Amino acid sequence: MPRAIVCLLDSVGIGGAPDAADYGDAGSNTVGHIAEWAAAGKADREGLRSGPLNVPNMDAMGLGAAIKLSTGTLPPNLSATPKGGRFGVGREVSKGKDTPSGHWEIAGVPxxxxxxxxxxxxPTFPPDLIAEFIRRAELPGILGDKHASGTTVIAELGTQSIHSGKPICYTSIDSVFQIAAHETHFGLERLYDICKIAFELTEPLNIGRVIARPFVGETPDTFRRTGNRRDFAIAPPEPTLLDRNAGAGNQVYAIGKISDIYAGSGVTHKLKGTGIPQLFDKTLDVMEMAADRAFIMTNFVDFDSEYGHRRDVPGYAAALELFDARLPELIAKLRHDDLLILTADHGNDPTWPGTDHTREQVPILVFSPALPPGEIGIRSSFADIGESIAAWLGLPPGRHGKSFL
Structure with missing residues (x-):
């Protein structure tokens, strides 16, 4: 009986979105620009990586061919001729370039x-919102109150936050309210509690997520965010693929931040993880236990959070190569009628100005031992991914999207 596995490579865009200019992102191309950077032999951090971008397994599934289809240009050291599976390009119809929009649309709900x-x-936040937040959360005040990169603002204000007991509140171009605080000095559960209050206050403003950003360390040089991040998110407006599969009595495994993004809706099993190796391990473990017609979805957030937002080109290249090197392990665990899809929710070009997501098309790389290879073209909505999975699992068609299988 069939199962479906989606590896969501967070922010691994491939350029070419027709409305990218509306977002200031015309010409952005996350994977393409990383490949060009690597092929040019530009300065790299010592010992991290060297040489052209080396992702032969994703390329065999059609990564290079998908980028050429998306942009008209084949990046260095990638091939226009896949060796197996089906490849194509996803084009988002939802507005914005944020995480929930991309994920919900992939699951069939633009x-x-x-x-x-x-x-x-x-200050960036409405004064009355902050005043009510401070009152209800019983805080001495807040720090930040601006647009900022998470790692930068923690280095800037982390020491003051520890000494004052004030959390760091910041946002970005996305629909998000982020709160950073020290795991031990402030307390992890207390951070979650104040995030719940913030979510209640920001929901009427249609802010998509409130994110708890715990960190550890005692000095700016040693501060680092931990894997105990938690997203408090608005629920999708109608049933997603996760709800539909769970409603049919099947398992839905949400690995990484997937459950948070869908506000827990339709999730039967939730597994957290930190870093690409651990998330990959958990995906492999779930494949050993998942029953027939199970849907497994893993978000590999490091591409976005650790390298895209930080504009770390060598780090992003190394992360792509790390994921690619482990891909044969996953393919080897596929049953004959399992379906594997590699895709993304938006771009985050590390060569692009600023620190925000980029409006890009995404790769759709599809493989199953039971599926003949081919091209699926440029899809008019990410929802085609969800509908293809629904068809594979034997679920009735949804309201949005069209299967490419």
Missing amino acids: VPFEWGYFPQSE
Whole structure:
């Protein structure tokens, strides 16, 4: 009996979105620009990696061919001729370039509304919202109150936060309210509790997520975010593929931050993990135990959070190569009628100005021992991914998207 596995390579975009100019992202191309950077032999951090981008397994599934289809240009050291599986390009119809929109649309539910956003001015949050947040959370105040990169703002304000007991509140161009605090000095459960309060206050503004960003360390040089991040998210407006499969009595495994993104809806088994190796291990473990018609979805967040937002080109290249090197392990565990899809939710070009996501098309790389190879073209919605999985698992068609199988 069939099963489906989705590896969501967070932010691994492949350029070419027709409306990218509306977001200031015309010409962005996450994987393409990383490949060009690597082939040019530019300065790299000592000992991290060297040479052209080396992702032969994803390339065999059609990564290079998908980028050429998306942009018209084949990046260095990638091939236009896949060796197996089906390849294509996903084009998002939801507005914005945020995490929930991309994930929900992949699961068959394009976002039908505009998200709320905070202005670029400082202070950035509405004063009455912050005053009520401080009152209800019983805080001495907050720090930040601006647009910022998470790692940068923690290095800047982490020491003050520890000494004052004030959490660091910041946002980005995405529809998000982020709260950073020290895991031990402030307390992890207390951080989650104040995030719940913030979520109640920001939900009427249509802010998509409140994110708890715990960190450890005692000095700016040693501060680091931990794997205990938690997203408090608005629920999708209608049943997603996760809900539909769970409703049919089947298992839905959410690995990484997947459950948070869907507000837990439709999830029967939730597994957390930190870093690409651990998330990969958990995916392999789940494949050993998942029953017939199970749906497994893993978000590999490091591409986005550790390398895209930080504009770390060599780190991003090394992460792609790490994932690619382990891909044969996953393929070897596939049953004859398992379906594997590699895709992404948006771009985050590390060569691009700023620190935000980029509006890009995404790869759709599809493999099953039972599936003949071929091209699936440029799909008019990410929802085609969800509908293809639904068809594979024997679920009735949904309202959005069309299967490419």
